[in-house]
Amino acid sequence: MKEINQEVFDENRTEAECCETFCVHEETVDKVKSHMPDDELLDGIADTFKVFGDKTRIKILYVLHSSELCVCDIAQLLDMNQSAISHQLRVLKQAKLVKSRRDGKSIFYSLDDSHVRTILSMGMEHAMEQEV
Protein backbone atom coordinates (compact mmCIF):
# COMPACT_ATOMS: atom_id res chain seq x y z
CA MET A 1 0.00 0.00 0.00
CA LYS A 2 2.62 2.49 1.13
CA GLU A 3 5.18 0.66 -0.98
CA ILE A 4 3.41 1.42 -4.22
CA ASN A 5 3.20 5.13 -3.57
CA GLN A 6 6.83 5.25 -2.71
CA GLU A 7 7.81 3.59 -5.98
CA VAL A 8 5.68 5.88 -8.08
CA PHE A 9 7.15 8.79 -6.25
CA ASP A 10 10.72 7.72 -6.74
CA GLU A 11 10.21 7.45 -10.47
CA ASN A 12 8.68 10.86 -10.94
CA ARG A 13 10.56 13.15 -8.60
CA THR A 14 14.12 14.08 -7.91
CA GLU A 15 13.40 17.14 -5.78
CA ALA A 16 12.30 17.30 -2.19
CA GLU A 17 9.78 14.74 -1.09
CA CYS A 18 6.58 16.63 -0.68
CA CYS A 19 3.73 14.98 -2.48
CA GLU A 20 3.62 11.78 -4.34
CA THR A 21 2.83 13.36 -7.67
CA PHE A 22 2.70 16.97 -8.76
CA CYS A 23 -0.08 18.65 -6.85
CA VAL A 24 2.01 21.79 -7.04
CA HIS A 25 0.48 25.04 -8.17
CA GLU A 26 3.43 25.61 -10.48
CA GLU A 27 2.88 29.16 -11.65
CA THR A 28 2.39 30.50 -8.16
CA VAL A 29 5.36 28.57 -6.86
CA ASP A 30 7.64 29.87 -9.60
CA LYS A 31 6.50 33.41 -8.96
CA VAL A 32 7.14 33.15 -5.23
CA LYS A 33 10.49 31.47 -5.83
CA SER A 34 11.73 34.38 -7.90
CA HIS A 35 10.95 36.86 -5.15
CA MET A 36 12.54 34.98 -2.24
CA PRO A 37 15.15 36.85 -0.20
CA ASP A 38 18.53 35.20 0.30
CA ASP A 39 18.73 32.28 2.66
CA GLU A 40 21.27 34.16 4.74
CA LEU A 41 18.93 37.06 5.28
CA LEU A 42 16.08 34.75 6.29
CA ASP A 43 18.39 33.03 8.75
CA GLY A 44 19.35 36.40 10.13
CA ILE A 45 15.72 37.32 10.63
CA ALA A 46 15.03 34.08 12.49
CA ASP A 47 18.09 34.69 14.65
CA THR A 48 16.91 38.17 15.50
CA PHE A 49 13.54 36.91 16.63
CA LYS A 50 15.11 34.01 18.48
CA VAL A 51 16.65 36.58 20.81
CA PHE A 52 13.21 38.04 21.54
CA GLY A 53 11.79 34.55 22.03
CA ASP A 54 12.81 34.07 25.63
CA LYS A 55 10.95 35.10 28.74
CA THR A 56 14.03 36.27 30.61
CA ARG A 57 15.37 38.34 27.75
CA ILE A 58 11.97 39.94 27.13
CA LYS A 59 11.84 40.93 30.77
CA ILE A 60 15.31 42.38 30.61
CA LEU A 61 14.38 44.45 27.57
CA TYR A 62 11.31 45.62 29.39
CA VAL A 63 13.05 46.75 32.53
CA LEU A 64 15.51 48.62 30.35
CA HIS A 65 12.61 50.29 28.60
CA SER A 66 12.64 53.41 30.72
CA SER A 67 16.12 53.63 32.17
CA GLU A 68 19.56 52.10 32.21
CA LEU A 69 20.24 49.58 34.97
CA CYS A 70 23.20 47.70 36.36
CA VAL A 71 23.32 43.90 36.30
CA CYS A 72 22.49 43.74 39.96
CA ASP A 73 19.40 45.92 39.51
CA ILE A 74 18.12 43.65 36.78
CA ALA A 75 18.80 40.52 38.77
CA GLN A 76 16.80 41.87 41.67
CA LEU A 77 13.94 43.03 39.47
CA LEU A 78 13.64 39.64 37.80
CA ASP A 79 14.33 37.71 41.00
CA MET A 80 17.10 35.73 39.34
CA ASN A 81 20.76 35.24 40.08
CA GLN A 82 23.49 37.39 38.65
CA SER A 83 25.02 34.75 36.44
CA ALA A 84 21.83 33.98 34.56
CA ILE A 85 21.28 37.67 33.89
CA SER A 86 24.84 38.16 32.82
CA HIS A 87 24.60 35.31 30.32
CA GLN A 88 21.45 36.72 28.81
CA LEU A 89 22.82 40.24 28.67
CA ARG A 90 25.65 38.81 26.63
CA VAL A 91 23.18 37.37 24.13
CA LEU A 92 21.33 40.65 23.92
CA LYS A 93 24.56 42.55 23.47
CA GLN A 94 25.76 40.27 20.69
CA ALA A 95 22.44 40.84 18.97
CA LYS A 96 23.07 44.56 19.37
CA LEU A 97 19.85 45.04 21.27
CA VAL A 98 21.55 46.43 24.36
CA LYS A 99 24.74 48.33 25.04
CA SER A 100 26.75 48.81 28.22
CA ARG A 101 28.91 51.39 29.91
CA ARG A 102 31.09 50.99 32.94
CA ASP A 103 30.73 53.25 35.98
CA GLY A 104 33.12 52.21 38.69
CA LYS A 105 32.41 48.64 39.72
CA SER A 106 29.01 48.63 38.09
CA ILE A 107 28.19 48.13 34.44
CA PHE A 108 25.05 49.82 33.21
CA TYR A 109 23.00 48.38 30.41
CA SER A 110 20.55 50.18 28.16
CA LEU A 111 18.64 49.56 24.95
CA ASP A 112 20.71 49.93 21.80
CA ASP A 113 18.48 49.74 18.77
CA SER A 114 15.83 51.96 17.37
CA HIS A 115 13.72 48.94 16.50
CA VAL A 116 13.64 47.32 19.91
CA ARG A 117 10.75 49.38 21.19
CA THR A 118 8.77 48.97 17.99
CA ILE A 119 9.33 45.24 17.85
CA LEU A 120 8.33 44.86 21.49
CA SER A 121 5.17 46.86 20.90
CA MET A 122 4.21 44.70 17.96
CA GLY A 123 4.78 41.56 19.98
CA MET A 124 2.72 42.97 22.80
CA GLU A 125 -0.16 43.85 20.50
CA HIS A 126 -0.19 40.37 19.07
CA ALA A 127 0.13 38.74 22.47
CA MET A 128 -2.73 40.80 23.85
CA GLU A 129 -5.02 39.83 21.02
CA GLN A 130 -4.26 36.18 21.66
CA GLU A 131 -5.85 36.33 25.07
CA VAL A 132 -9.35 36.88 23.70
Added chain:
Amino acid sequence: MKEINQEVFDENRTEAECCETFCVHEETVDKVKSHMPDDELLDGIADTFKVFGDKTRIKILYVLHSSELCVCDIAQLLDMNQSAISHQLRVLKQAKLVKSRRDGKSIFYSLDDSHVRTILSMGMEHAMEQEV
Protein backbone atom coordinates in the same frame (compact mmCIF):
# COMPACT_ATOMS: atom_id res chain seq x y z
CA MET B 1 36.93 33.94 50.65
CA LYS B 2 33.75 32.95 48.95
CA GLU B 3 32.44 31.66 52.26
CA ILE B 4 32.57 35.02 53.93
CA ASN B 5 30.63 36.76 51.21
CA GLN B 6 27.99 34.11 51.33
CA GLU B 7 27.51 34.57 55.05
CA VAL B 8 27.21 38.31 54.79
CA PHE B 9 24.75 37.86 52.02
CA ASP B 10 22.62 35.40 53.91
CA GLU B 11 22.29 37.76 56.82
CA ASN B 12 21.28 40.77 54.82
CA ARG B 13 19.07 39.43 52.06
CA THR B 14 16.04 37.29 51.74
CA GLU B 15 15.32 38.07 48.08
CA ALA B 16 16.98 36.74 44.97
CA GLU B 17 20.70 36.24 45.07
CA CYS B 18 22.13 38.95 42.91
CA CYS B 19 24.89 40.84 44.63
CA GLU B 20 26.52 40.28 47.94
CA THR B 21 25.37 43.55 49.41
CA PHE B 22 23.01 46.23 48.18
CA CYS B 23 24.54 47.69 45.09
CA VAL B 24 21.03 48.26 43.88
CA HIS B 25 19.97 51.62 42.56
CA GLU B 26 16.83 51.47 44.72
CA GLU B 27 14.82 54.41 43.45
CA THR B 28 15.18 53.44 39.83
CA VAL B 29 14.38 49.82 40.58
CA ASP B 30 11.23 50.71 42.49
CA LYS B 31 10.11 52.97 39.71
CA VAL B 32 10.63 50.31 37.05
CA LYS B 33 8.97 47.69 39.22
CA SER B 34 5.78 49.72 39.47
CA HIS B 35 5.51 49.98 35.70
CA MET B 36 6.12 46.32 34.85
CA PRO B 37 3.46 44.57 32.76
CA ASP B 38 2.00 41.32 34.08
CA ASP B 39 4.15 38.25 33.98
CA GLU B 40 1.56 36.54 31.81
CA LEU B 41 1.72 39.22 29.18
CA LEU B 42 5.50 39.12 29.08
CA ASP B 43 5.36 35.35 28.67
CA GLY B 44 2.90 35.79 25.85
CA ILE B 45 5.22 38.23 24.11
CA ALA B 46 8.13 35.82 24.36
CA ASP B 47 5.94 33.03 23.02
CA THR B 48 4.90 35.16 20.07
CA PHE B 49 8.50 35.85 19.14
CA LYS B 50 9.49 32.26 19.72
CA VAL B 51 7.29 31.36 16.78
CA PHE B 52 9.17 33.81 14.59
CA GLY B 53 12.48 32.52 15.88
CA ASP B 54 12.83 29.55 13.58
CA LYS B 55 14.32 29.45 10.11
CA THR B 56 11.69 27.13 8.65
CA ARG B 57 8.77 29.09 10.04
CA ILE B 58 10.23 32.40 8.84
CA LYS B 59 10.55 30.93 5.38
CA ILE B 60 6.97 29.69 5.46
CA LEU B 61 5.74 33.13 6.47
CA TYR B 62 7.78 34.61 3.65
CA VAL B 63 6.47 32.37 0.92
CA LEU B 64 2.97 33.15 2.14
CA HIS B 65 3.78 36.82 1.92
CA SER B 66 2.33 37.30 -1.54
CA SER B 67 -0.13 34.46 -2.03
CA GLU B 68 -1.81 31.52 -0.39
CA LEU B 69 -0.17 28.13 -0.96
CA CYS B 70 -0.97 24.49 -0.29
CA VAL B 71 1.24 22.37 1.95
CA CYS B 72 2.77 20.68 -1.03
CA ASP B 73 3.72 24.01 -2.64
CA ILE B 74 5.45 25.13 0.52
CA ALA B 75 7.28 21.84 0.90
CA GLN B 76 8.64 22.14 -2.62
CA LEU B 77 9.62 25.78 -2.20
CA LEU B 78 11.55 25.07 0.99
CA ASP B 79 12.91 21.76 -0.27
CA MET B 80 11.64 19.95 2.80
CA ASN B 81 9.31 17.04 3.33
CA GLN B 82 5.60 17.36 3.85
CA SER B 83 5.57 16.26 7.46
CA ALA B 84 8.03 18.86 8.64
CA ILE B 85 6.07 21.61 6.94
CA SER B 86 2.81 20.32 8.34
CA HIS B 87 4.17 20.34 11.87
CA GLN B 88 5.37 23.91 11.52
CA LEU B 89 2.14 25.08 9.94
CA ARG B 90 0.41 23.75 13.00
CA VAL B 91 2.61 25.89 15.24
CA LEU B 92 1.95 28.94 13.08
CA LYS B 93 -1.76 28.28 13.10
CA GLN B 94 -1.91 27.89 16.86
CA ALA B 95 -0.13 31.21 17.14
CA LYS B 96 -2.77 32.62 14.83
CA LEU B 97 -0.18 33.77 12.34
CA VAL B 98 -1.62 31.72 9.48
CA LYS B 99 -5.06 30.43 8.61
CA SER B 100 -6.17 27.65 6.29
CA ARG B 101 -9.01 26.78 3.97
CA ARG B 102 -9.76 23.48 2.33
CA ASP B 103 -10.20 23.19 -1.44
CA GLY B 104 -10.75 19.60 -2.42
CA LYS B 105 -7.83 17.49 -1.36
CA SER B 106 -5.57 20.49 -0.85
CA ILE B 107 -5.45 22.80 2.10
CA PHE B 108 -4.36 26.34 1.37
CA TYR B 109 -2.56 28.41 3.95
CA SER B 110 -2.30 32.19 4.12
CA LEU B 111 -1.18 34.85 6.58
CA ASP B 112 -3.68 35.61 9.31
CA ASP B 113 -2.59 38.62 11.26
CA SER B 114 -2.27 42.25 10.48
CA HIS B 115 0.97 42.39 12.43
CA VAL B 116 2.79 39.58 10.68
CA ARG B 117 4.02 41.71 7.81
CA THR B 118 5.03 44.55 10.11
CA ILE B 119 6.86 42.25 12.49
CA LEU B 120 8.69 40.56 9.62
CA SER B 121 9.73 43.92 8.22
CA MET B 122 11.10 45.02 11.56
CA GLY B 123 13.04 41.79 11.90
CA MET B 124 14.40 42.19 8.41
CA GLU B 125 15.51 45.75 9.03
CA HIS B 126 17.35 44.72 12.16
CA ALA B 127 18.88 41.66 10.49
CA MET B 128 20.11 43.73 7.58
CA GLU B 129 21.80 46.24 9.83
CA GLN B 130 23.61 43.43 11.61
CA GLU B 131 25.46 42.46 8.48
CA VAL B 132 27.46 45.68 8.41
Added chain:
DNA sequence: TGAACATATGATTATCTGTTCATATGTTTA
Protein backbone atom coordinates in the same frame (compact mmCIF):
# COMPACT_ATOMS: atom_id res chain seq x y z
C1' DT C 1 -17.08 1.49 -2.40
C1' DG C 2 -12.17 1.28 -2.81
C1' DA C 3 -7.93 3.12 -4.60
C1' DA C 4 -5.12 7.24 -4.83
C1' DC C 5 -3.93 11.29 -2.88
C1' DA C 6 -3.08 15.54 0.36
C1' DT C 7 -2.50 16.53 4.85
C1' DA C 8 -2.16 15.67 9.95
C1' DT C 9 -0.17 13.61 13.90
C1' DG C 10 2.10 10.62 17.60
C1' DA C 11 6.56 8.81 18.87
C1' DT C 12 11.38 8.97 18.65
C1' DT C 13 15.80 11.04 18.34
C1' DA C 14 19.42 14.42 17.89
C1' DT C 15 20.33 18.97 18.72
C1' DC C 16 19.89 23.30 20.87
C1' DT C 17 19.33 26.36 24.81
C1' DG C 18 18.85 28.36 29.59
C1' DT C 19 20.20 27.92 34.24
C1' DT C 20 23.42 26.76 37.75
C1' DC C 21 27.88 26.25 39.84
C1' DA C 22 32.50 27.41 40.34
C1' DT C 23 35.74 30.52 39.28
C1' DA C 24 38.06 34.26 36.64
C1' DT C 25 38.45 39.22 35.52
C1' DG C 26 38.56 43.88 36.49
C1' DT C 27 37.51 47.90 39.74
C1' DT C 28 37.57 50.36 44.10
C1' DT C 29 39.02 51.47 48.60
C1' DA C 30 41.09 50.97 53.09
Added chain:
DNA sequence: TAAACATATGAACAGATAATCATATGTTCA
Protein backbone atom coordinates in the same frame (compact mmCIF):
# COMPACT_ATOMS: atom_id res chain seq x y z
C1' DT D 1 48.74 46.09 47.88
C1' DA D 2 45.13 43.17 49.59
C1' DA D 3 40.38 42.66 50.54
C1' DA D 4 35.75 43.37 48.93
C1' DC D 5 32.87 43.73 45.33
C1' DA D 6 30.41 43.68 40.54
C1' DT D 7 30.42 41.32 36.57
C1' DA D 8 31.85 37.73 33.12
C1' DT D 9 32.52 33.15 31.66
C1' DG D 10 33.41 28.03 30.97
C1' DA D 11 31.52 23.50 31.96
C1' DA D 12 27.76 20.63 32.95
C1' DC D 13 23.11 19.33 33.24
C1' DA D 14 18.10 19.45 32.34
C1' DG D 15 14.44 20.71 29.59
C1' DA D 16 12.76 22.24 25.07
C1' DT D 17 12.29 21.60 20.17
C1' DA D 18 12.59 20.45 15.12
C1' DA D 19 13.06 16.85 11.79
C1' DT D 20 11.99 12.14 10.65
C1' DC D 21 9.40 7.94 10.33
C1' DA D 22 5.32 5.47 10.33
C1' DT D 23 0.72 5.82 10.13
C1' DA D 24 -3.94 7.96 10.59
C1' DT D 25 -7.53 11.07 8.72
C1' DG D 26 -10.25 13.00 5.32
C1' DT D 27 -11.20 13.97 0.27
C1' DT D 28 -11.87 12.78 -4.65
C1' DC D 29 -12.92 10.02 -8.44
C1' DA D 30 -13.37 5.85 -11.20
